[in-house]
Amino acid sequence: MASNLNGRALLISLVLLLALLGIWQLATHSTGAASASNLSAEQIEYLKMLGKDPGTQKQGGFPTPAQMGATVWKHLADPFYDKGPNDKGIAIQLGHSLARVGLGFLLACVVAIPLGFVIGMSPLLHKALDPFIQILKPISPLAWMPLALYTIKDSSASGIFVIFICSVWPMLINTAFGVASVKREWLNVARTLEVKPLRKAFQVILPAAAPTILTGMRISMGIAWLVIVAAEMLVGGTGIGYFVWNEWNNLSLTNVLFAIGVIGVMGMLLDLVFARLQKWVTYAD
Secondary structure, eight states: OHHHHHHHHHHHHHHHHHHHHHHHHHHHHHHHTSSGGGSOHHHHHHHHHTTOOTTTSOOOSSOOHHHHHHHHHHHHHSTTOBOSTTOBOHHHHHHHHHHHHHHHHHHHHHHHHHHHHHHHHOHHHHHHHHHHHHHHTTSOGGGGHHHHHHHHOOHHHHHHHHHHHHHHHHHHHHHHHHHHTSOHHHHHHHHHTTOOHHHHIIIIIHHHHHHHHHHHHHHHHHHHHHHHHHHHHHHOSSSHHHHHHHHHHTTOHHHHHHHHHHHHHHHHHHHHHHHHHHHHHOOOO
């Protein structure tokens, strides 16, 4: 039954993909039809007088699926080339972005999970810290960028800081909620058996709260991957966000579309990893 459902879903997805490609081809073909062959001799001469010879103009506008396919092949055929600061392969750009996201996310884990544990286990601390969390949580991560650039004075480290600050809140809140939601019966049993606090934290509370903690980590990773693109557009240097901005300045829509596709695929893969981890720690009640 499940395989039948998956097969039908795959078929519908393929039909939708073909329909989108067909619409794309028709839309870009109509744009490309406005070429020199559709202009009168007087119009061509007028354009030549203006220095816009339609026969020699570079092809612009939205790329066709065939042009997009050629661009994808060109990037994937040599993803590690390095021809200077503004011309690096897509794998190198992606590697820089993933490194910044990974480091910022790891720092957020180190801070948010233990602090969330403490807040979840102590109603007093929860009430005391909640006003600070509620004020800091809604601030856009990019709003921290000027302060980070001023204090850290390093664009790459500032990007890592922005990833840290946007990742910490979902993890902190979900960890505190997961710890506070552990069943009282389980804690009472641990208390009756005189289980030591550290053992109770690792063998009772952590397994019970793990699915909620992973949910927070999954949300944080999604936000981090969204934010790194915008942050790298601001700070420049390297990374997939800088690649998008650089190609936009070069008026290369095919490269911009390729980068958008890469960002989407990588975001999906990162989400799949955390979905698998979440499924792995989820248990039947």
